[in-house]
Amino acid sequence: MTQARTKNGLRLLWHATILCGTIFGIWSTAALLSGLAQANWQFSEFLRQYLIAIGVMREFHTFVDFYTHIKGVEYIICLLFLGIFPAFYTLVNNAKQHVEAAS
């Protein structure tokens, strides 16, 4: 009984994930295409506008401003990497043991 309920719960979670993924996928594809259309289908211009919008490309008036900004971005990247690397390490080390001989 409990096993069946857990199985149903997992199935529900799986379907909910697919639904959310589909909605986000449609939304991001639409955003990407409309962004590219606004930039006259020029990828470089689209990327430039995006980098300005998220704040990594902008004018700095003092050296302290510049350093505060780049250090902030670097810390965010480092923190993400501290989370991603152990997960990636676990992923590649949890492979199947049996090796199929290549032809």
Place this chain on the structure above:
Amino acid sequence: MNRFIAQGKTPLAAHVSTDGMTMWSVKEKLLLGLTPKEYVAQAIRNPLNWLFAVIFIFGGAITVGRFIFGLSYVTHSSYDYPWGLFLGWGLFVMVPLSASGFMLGTTVEVFGRHDFKPIERLALLNGLLGYLFAVIFLQVDLGQPWRLIYPMFVSLGPAAVLFLVAWHVATYLSVQVAELLPAFAEWVNWPGLKKTVKSMILGLTISGIILSTLHQGALGALFTYAPGKVHPLWISAPFQWFHFFCSSIFAGLCMLIVVSTLCKKFMAWRCDDNFLNNLDRLTLGLAKGSALALITYLVIKIIGVAHDGDWGYLASGWGQWFMLEMFIGVILPIILFTIAIKNNMVGLARFTAFITVLGIALNRLNTALITFNWKLYQEIPHWREVVIVITIYSLFIVTYRFILYRLPILYTWKK
């Protein structure tokens, strides 16, 4: 050789013949146990040898011309472009691809992963020959090889990165020769030499780690000589040494996968069961190491861009070229290696290693040649320069094959 093996010949792998009656001489070992007539016949039958013969006749003449008529006869080098293909390919590409020596030396001798032993000697040979031919490329570029001793002993420049690179490459080359001496000692039957070198192997390995990690980084540091010339996306002064060092890790491992695959495909007669039976498992092990080094490299490259505030350059043509290089040489290999490792797909791991090697070659050529002087004109290498590079690389392949045929690299010497 395959034809002789089909006729009942056994590849020479011991000091005495298979019937135990004849002791092989050095001449017979050099001829792989064949008669001179049989040896020449098998050499002539191989179409690759004919290709090499054409390359050596044509390219050899042009190489001699370089030493007679000077550098301007073969390159477009100038004060704007001091580094052409000789260094762009010969030094900056070949050295990271030769990092396999210290990587596998460390894995086996320091970390105690003796399961990687079957490919350790191949890794060491790949490292040794890569460095040796990098020096040969350097000599063709510099000319006057008899003055090689000058930066080493006569006219020192200890404040220069080039001084550090020269000394590191020379000493590391000596260390790699010493690391491969046991294979040579087995082949010539000098057990005393093997015992002596084996007693020093841990020290040699640690020396190799120190020297190679320092000079892989130093090659990157060389570009801090010309910070305004290299495109900002390919140079980040505080991280340049780290980018070069980190990329050499997966470059060396992937080159080892490529070389071992070629050995398995074209030189199976020379490989023993210990090598062939373990190769697929070891390939996936190397792929794991490469994937972890690749993801680290990707992050430090992004940090390099963030640190210098170079985001704006990404929205230019050079930026798209940079992103293409990163996608083909780093992101795609991470994805493909992960799929290969998770599903035990050895063939995919081999294909991925091949594109990773191409990716690292593109990165070094971009840094040393293509994006160099990005604000000036683009240098197109002289056709004679390309011919000499092909000639020396062919010599590298022939030397590689000569040693693999003979020394116990892919097989275990029988006592």
